[in-house]
Amino acid sequence: MGRIVSSNQSPETVSNDEEMTPETAAPARASIADRHAGARIRERRVMLGLSQQQLAQLIGVTYQQAHKYERGLNRISAGRLYEIALVLNVPVSWFFEGLDSDVPPAELSHRQRMCLELARNFAAIDNHKHQEALSQMARALAAQSNGESSG
Numbered sequence: 001m002g003r004i005v006s007s008n009q010s011p012e013t014v015s016n017d018e019e020m021t022p023e024t025a026a027p028a029r030a031s032i033a034d035r036h037a038g039a040r041i042r043e044r045r046v047m048l049g050l051s052q053q054q055l056a057q058l059i060g061v062t063y064q065q066a067h068k069y070e071r072g073l074n075r076i077s078a079g080r081l082y083e084i085a086l087v088l089n090v091p092v093s094w095f096f097e098g099l100d101s102d103v104p105p106a107e108l109s110h111r112q113r114m115c116l117e118l119a120r121n122f123a124a125i126d127n128h129k130h131q132e133a134l135s136q137m138a139r140a141l142a143a144q145s146n147g148e149s150s151g
């Protein structure tokens with residue numbers, strides 16, 4: 001990808017993390033879409049139980065760069081977003097779901113945060129039998145709750 005470099009800046013000093021625009025020859029600012037995609041990356045990463053460091057290693061960037069992607073501080077190239085989608089096992093379009101909505105994205109509720117934490121902790125359990133036992137316990141508790149609410 002070609003970069004526009006100002007006369008006082010050598011090509012070597014242009015960071016790979018910055019995209020230059022022809023109009024201003026300044027780093028492109030992250031947009032609403034970048035922040036939305038970053039939030040979706042974080043949501044999926046947490047759902048899978050991955051740390052930012054693990055995600056960074058899987059996509060070949062530094063921890064700091066992964067953090068900037070998630071915060072929407074740096075723009076994500078199409079190629080990088082494709083790599084992230086492969087690692088997180090979602091289609092690229094998943095990162096943009098809900099972007100068209102005129103309603104700003106709501107903060108996660110306490111229940112949603114608990115569900116994400118549960119998913120992260122479940123994914124961190126190495127023992128398959130322990131995962132199965134936890135899954136069975138959750139089913140039993142849900143069935144008990146459903147029985148109490150209908151009775």
